[in-house]
Amino acid sequence: MEKVENHNIEFKKSWHDEYLKTVAAFANTDGGIIYIGYNDKGEVIGLEKSEIKKLLEDLPNKIRNKLGITLFVREEIQSGKSLLNIEISPSSFPISYDGKFYVRTGSTTQELSGIELSSFLLEKTGNSWDELPADANIDQLEEVLDKESIEKFKAIASHRLPLIDQDTTKNILQKLNLITKDGRLTRACILLFGRNPQKYFISAYSKVGRFKNNTIILDTVEVKGNLFQQLDGILEAIKKNINVMFDTSVRELSLEGVARREIWDYPLDALREAVINALVHRDYLDTSSSIEVRIYDDQIILSNPGKLMPPLTIEQLKQKHSGRQRNPLIAAVFYYANLIESWGSGTLKMIDLCKEQNLPEPEFVERKEGIGEFAVLFYKDIFNxxxxxxxxxxxxxxxxxxxxxxxxxxxxxxxxxxxxxxxxxxxxxxxxxxxxxxxxxxxxxxxxxxxxxxxx
CATH class of the missing domain: 1.10.10.10 (Winged helix-like DNA-binding domain superfamily/Winged helix DNA-binding domain)
Structure with a gap:
């Protein structure tokens, strides 16, 4: 049966040292096999016995010396012809070739650069963007952090963090791993509680726009501040651009007394879940993009930089799921703040809330190219x-x-x-x-x- 080039298979007629970058690409991705002695169509053409002998002796050492990895190189007989298979396992650490890093994308080998390279190196070294230190230290707490945001967090987190209201700001931040061992504030700390996070991370803000169509913008606002402030600001901006009705047949009891039940175009709690998801899971490495909320007559599109963290898929979002956190420190603080009920439940809550209001299920969309993008689409009525x-x-x-x-x-x-x-x-x-x-x-x-x- 003929083999076909794909994410894990590459064919070569003969060996050239430049193919070491393909070896590195397989190691940096999901592993794979390079077949030497095949043409591009996957047809066997074979190698001379003398060439096989030389490659079996030279390749393992060459790959180990150049790339720092050990792999299997073995001879195979197909249709009476001698072939060579190079079997590469995925590496837990980044592999470079001549100072450059490569990965497999489909059936091609791609060099990484810019944001994609930074993201790759973070992942391979076991670090997350939000745990790295920012340009601020523990002696600058009063200057850098917003006291009101910290006090609000202490109040709402007391259920999951007992006695937090009796602790000092420094101790709380240390317990949340928001201060590094050498006394520097993490990026997560600045984003969560900073007075002016955009001073440190210029693109860490959100945009909310009201659109008539894709070309006519009726209103737009930039929402800045720390992540808790952005959550409130985004929701307020959305509410100003959607409609609300009052159900006079149902009255709800609140601290202010008995009030009519509000029915918005979209369930606010579902929108809130989507905003939280975007703030917590966006890829902050991407400094050219921001969180965007696009409000149209019949739908709302909420998008953030960064594709889903593997192995999570769009299909899994519609069922109970767990997954890796791109920003684990930020996610943990949102959990302690009772803004995340349980891991993997947010998308299910969005779906259920829309169904309860007789609206279509929200649609989840992912763009995988480059740093990627994730979006949630809410539809205003069932007849879109x-x-x-x-x-x-x-x-x-x-x-x-x-x-x-x-x-x-x-x-x-x-x-x-x-x-x-x-x-x-x-x-x-x-x-x-x-x-x-x-x-x-x-x-x-x-x-x-x-x-x-x-x-x-």
């Missing part, structure tokens, strides 16, 4: 275009739903006119929309019949 397609509506029916959203109702005759179809086809389409519980038929039969949207 994406949801309608999932329900099997054709383009004519989607057009009819949009028409009713704008006009309030549609008749069979109007549907025929806007879709340029026969009465028979229109009747069949409209009946299908009723069966799928998207339209409700009202009025008498015949010309007096109208179709309106079914209310959730």
């Amino acid at each position: 275009e994406e949801e309608l397609r999932k329900r099997g509506l054709n383009e004519r029916q989607i057009k009819a739903v949009k028409y009713v959203k704008e006009k309030g109702k549609i008749t069979n005759r109007e549907y025929q006119e806007i879709s340029k179809i026969s009465e028979r086809t229109a009747t069949r389409d409209l009946l299908d929309l009723v069966v799928k519980k998207i339209f409700v038929q009202v009025g008498s039969t015949g010309k007096g019949t109208n179709y309106i949207l079914m209310t959730p």
Whole structure:
């Protein structure tokens, strides 16, 4: 059976020392095999016995001396021809070739640089971005940190950290591992409690925008401050740009007395979970991007720099899951602050809250190229275009739903006119929309019949 080049397999007709970078790439990624004596199509062409003998003697030493790793090089006979297999295991530490670092992307070998290289080296050395020291030390606590934010944290964290309200700021930070052994404040410390974190990390802020479409921006605001301040600021900016109704049939008891229940376009607790997720899990190495909240008429898109941490996948977000933390110190503090209920529960909570409000499930999207990006899409109503397609509506029916959203109702005759179809086809389409519980038929039969949207 012919082999195919992929993430873990590479074919070479013969050996050249420049292929050491491919060896390094396999070691830096998930391991793999280099087959010597194959053409690019995976067909056996073989090697001379003398060449096999020389490579078996030279390659292990050459790879060990150049790359610092030991691997298996063995001969194989295929179709009566001699081949060489170089089997490379994944390395727990970074492997360089001539001072450069390479990884496998698909079936290609790519050199790392910039943010991707920094991220790779952090991961391979077992460090996280947030635990590294910032340009501030323990003697600057009063100058650098926001006292009010620390006091608020002490108040809300007392449930999970008993007696925290009786402790000093210095002791609390040390217990949270926010001060290094040599007395420097970590990056996490500055982001969580700093007075002006953007002085140290210029892109560590968020943007909230109200969009009419992808080109027309109605309003935009930059939300700065520490992560707790950004959480509050982002949610306030969102609330200013979405609608709220009051359910007079349900009254809720609060400290201020009895109040009507608020029903927002989107469940606020679900939005809150998404914002927390972005603040905690964004890749702060990326200084060219920030957290973005894009509010449209029918949806909200909340995105942050950084793809999912392997091995977590989009599919796993829709079930109970656990995963590695990109910023473990930040995540731990948010957990102690009761902003994270349990690891891996946030995305499930978003889904459940949207369902409870008769809204479509939020959509989770990941862009894997480079440093990557993760986004959550919230849809305003169950009759958005994406949801309608999932329900099997054709383009004519989607057009009819949009028409009713704008006009309030549609008749069979109007549907025929806007879709340029026969009465028979229109009747069949409209009946299908009723069966799928998207339209409700009202009025008498015949010309007096109208179709309106079914209310959730």
